[in-house]
Amino acid sequence: MSVWSENSRAALLSVLILALALLAWELAIPAQHLATEMTEYERLMGGGSARAGIPAPSQVAVKAWEQLSNPFYDAGPNDKGIGIQIAYSLGRVLTGYGMAALIAIPLGFLIGMSPVAYKALNPFIQVLRPISPLAWMPLALFIIQDSEASAIFVIFICSIWPMLLNTAFGVSGVRADWVNVARTHELGSLRTALTVILPAAAPTIITGMRISIGIAWLVIVAAEMLVGGTGIGYYVWNEWNNLDLSSVIFSILLIGIVGMLLDSVFAVLQRRLTYAE
Amino acid sequence: MSKPFVSVELLSQRFPDGKGGRMTVFENASFGIEKGEFVVILGHSGCGKSTIMNILAGLAQPTSGVVTMDGTEISGPSLDRGVVFQNYSLLPWLTALGNVRFGVRARHPDWSRAKVDEVSTEYLSMVGLSAEAIHRKPSQLSGGMRQRVSIARAFANHPKLLLLDEPFGALDALTRGTIQDELLKIWGGTNQTVFMITHDIDEAILLADRILLMTNGPFARVAESVQITIPRPRTRTDIVDHPNYYPIRNHLVQFLGKRSKELAGQASGGAAQSPDRVRIDLTAPPAPAPAHLRAIAE
Incomplete structure (x- = not known):
């Protein structure tokens, strides 16, 4: 019988796996020769080893410490702190996502309430939904003529569909009994929508919002690689051009962590709004 | 004779039968509910009890006919x-x-x-x-x-009219008994008019002033209106000893078991289908009704 709870055993195992993986990675990177020990040719070829460019975890950790200890410095267009880059990305994601939510949730409500509207709009949604958001980029750049706004538009277009469909699905699936409760209590349509249909559909709507924020965070990296200038996606690409792989690996990790945080905000909301029947 | 508090007049409900024709659930059903009365409707599944209930609630529209309450026509759901x-x-x-x-x-x-x-x-x-x-x-x-x-x-x-749609149908027998008692207790303190659907004969006798019996569908009709001549306050243990209990119960069982089928499927021919009034009372005929029995003016 273990004295440890299931959670603490799982946490211990996680730490163990991480430690082993980092150790294996560290050992797999051949020791770097000091530049002074190498010939001119070896130095030009990247240290004489094919894998010399891949940094060890210790090097990534050093880089991470360096970046995180001063995240908001701004030394010109090509040298900004990681905090500033993340802030740019989050700003774009939240702007595009917010606009999408403002349109998708009310529109999804109407579509969900009216079977005719649902059937009429469904073909458009089904065609537009599978389009890769980046495919809109040239058109967006041409029409909007502004790279910043185009990136936001791409976020908008990719996050609108899950929210729209989930809202419509959630609203149309509200149990007739609950609507009848509202009817027998003589509630007007606005109060019915706000006090019965919205809370009844809330878990489904939040699921849609959670899917959307995930997609938006995936897409922003690619979009920023294309439009350039600022943002975490641009940062990754810029560091690749600088052949600074420690920074690339560090920013990949950071993208994952920010995405996890965004998702967990919606997980909390979802838990709060979900009800058991 | 003045109109009852709730008056159901020539109510018919037809649905498309899926083969291009129309299926008549019930036709020209006519009955009334007095103010303060507890009326229970008994019948087999599919006879249109719930449809009548939904029409009374204003959640469904009848194919033809009207329901009035307190002199005004019911045309939609209401807090009343x-x-x-x-x-x-x-x-x-x-x-x-x-x-x-x-x-x-x-x-x-x-x-x-x-x-x-x-x-x-x-x-x-x-x-x-x-x-x-x-x-x-x-x-x-x-x-x-x-x-x-x-x-x-x-x-x-x-509400002016309380509609109970098989409220205890999903409960186990013991819980059902307790809540029936509680319902009786709460109802006793008010002058609430109640219309209730049930499948349970004993529950109907315990609670009702009057039981409406419905024949099977299609062309179901409210065939009888059985007065429950057992004085209130009632408890489930006392009513079974009342001389009227088993005669009423037998009458209901006979109706649901046999006559609900025999009477089914008859078109009304346009006539109003009012229930026949049935009164079974073995206690000291021809004594006048006890004062605490609610008067029923039909």
Whole structure:
């Protein structure tokens, strides 16, 4: 019988796996020769080893410490702190996502309430939904003529569909009994929508919002690689051009962590709004 | 003879039968409910009881015919007609108190929050929910508790007509008995007019002033109106000793077992289908009705 709870055993195992993986990675990177020990040719070829460019975890950790200890410095267009880059990305994601939510949730409500509207709009949604958001980029750049706004538009277009469909699905699936409760209590349509249909559909709507924020965070990296200038996606690409792989690996990790945080905000909301029947 | 409080006149309901024709559930049904009366409708599944209930609630439209209450025609749902559904129909994201509050607030939008809370709590304690249980969500309550909340929500609104759609159908026999007693107790303190659907003969005799018997569909009709000549207050243990109990019960069993089938499927030919009045009373004929029996003017 273990004295440890299931959670603490799982946490211990996680730490163990991480430690082993980092150790294996560290050992797999051949020791770097000091530049002074190498010939001119070896130095030009990247240290004489094919894998010399891949940094060890210790090097990534050093880089991470360096970046995180001063995240908001701004030394010109090509040298900004990681905090500033993340802030740019989050700003774009939240702007595009917010606009999408403002349109998708009310529109999804109407579509969900009216079977005719649902059937009429469904073909458009089904065609537009599978389009890769980046495919809109040239058109967006041409029409909007502004790279910043185009990136936001791409976020908008990719996050609108899950929210729209989930809202419509959630609203149309509200149990007739609950609507009848509202009817027998003589509630007007606005109060019915706000006090019965919205809370009844809330878990489904939040699921849609959670899917959307995930997609938006995936897409922003690619979009920023294309439009350039600022943002975490641009940062990754810029560091690749600088052949600074420690920074690339560090920013990949950071993208994952920010995405996890965004998702967990919606997980909390979802838990709060979900009800058991 | 003046019109009864609730008057159902020449009510017909037809649905498309899926083969291009029309299926008549019931035709020209006509009956009345007096103010303060507890009327129970008994019949087999599919005879259109629930359809009648939904029309009374204003949730469904009849194919033809009218229902008037207090002299005005019913044309949609109203707070004057409270409904307790079989599946409780509580809003699962609200607590028990929240659900009753929902109803009270709809009835009295001008009341302060404290007043709404006070009245809601009062009705919940009346149906036997403890101060701790009222803060639970429906999913954390037993079926019996949920139906109590639903009944509290309906009574708290003081509807002119309370509609109970098989309210105890989903409960086990013991719980059903307790809640029936509680319903009788609450109802006894009011002058609430009640129209209730049930499948349960004993429940009908315990609760009703009058039982409407429906034949099987299609072309179902309200064939009989059986007066329950057992004085109130009633308890489930005492009524079985009353001399009228078994004769009434036998009459109902015979109807549901045999005659509901024999009488089924007859078109009305356009005539109003009023129920035949049946009164079974073995106690000291020709004594006048005891004072505490509610008078029924039909």
